[in-house]
Amino acid sequence: MENKQTRVLVIIPCYNEQENILNTVAALRSAAAALPYAVDWLVVNDCSTDQSAALLRENDIPFLDLPVNLGIGGAVQSGYRYACRQGYDIAVQMDGDGQHDPVYLDTIVAPVLAGELDMCIGSRFLEKKGFQTSFMRRVGIRFLSGCIRGLCGQRVLDVTSGFRATSAPLTAFFAEHYAADYPEPEAVLAASLAGFRIGEAPVQMKERQGGVSSISSFKSAYYMIKVTLSLVIARFSMRRTAKRQGGRP
């Protein structure tokens, strides 16, 4: 089962990450060499206004170049579409700002590869090691986590983590249905309602290495209201599907 026949695609959304993107890809390259499956990567340049696109082109890194800015959801979804079309077994979403350490790639890929889960989320809060983010954000994340648990019964601690591996059927699902603006919590809910098995694996995250986060403190209130509302709407717009069975899909 574990040979280089299995292909994993790492999708890295990138918006104005000229300081980080090359380091991220380099770290991924060195981490991927030791793994027993083939790892490819695809940067999705979400119409960056800095030198990101030029850097990607010069360094011959595979990338998608979005002609207009779609936001993180639209960018990641294009990656899922690519993974789907190219027939990858597993798609991994990983931030381009250096928060996610590719050393933990296998930690989140392994449960999906073993067929135990359809989505494995790299979670900061399982072992409470590494960068734990600010107190207010933890409160917000806990609130969203509670919302998701109340709406569909799925227990996920780190619902905003953008470091996650998805099986081929779930990748195909996300290629068609993916939330637009701040998609991570909504994707968990949608996947759970559609019957996909979701779990978490402990990882350590770093503080972002440079650039600006997509969620500024000024927008936090707007973010919380919007995400909570879209979670409730999503719950009512989807019908619950029975959970999939274990084993390789």
Next chain:
Amino acid sequence: MTVQLQVYMLLGALALFCVIFFLLKKGMMSVKYSLLWLGLSVALVVVAACPYIMYVLSVVLSIEMPVNLVFLLMFVYVLLVLLSLSVAISQLAEKCRRLAQANALLEQRLRELERQHSAE
């Protein structure tokens, strides 16, 4: 309703009709979206020409001044038009997203083909 108000409503409906016709002629608005506004101008003409409808309706709904009913109905109608525009914008945004993604995927494929071609 006074005769003056009836005249103003007729003039307003005529102006609205002219503006819509101009926009349609210049291709600045599609027929699909003009229908709502044309409907409004037709309704204005009907009410101005036959205010009796408003008198009866205002009695039925126990609204003191028939003219207030006219304003209320116009307000509700404009709200509905605004809602329909929000729906249309959301659909356009979704189509735009799909197009941008398809474009990016094609562009990447083309770049890959060019690279293979130049390598040969």
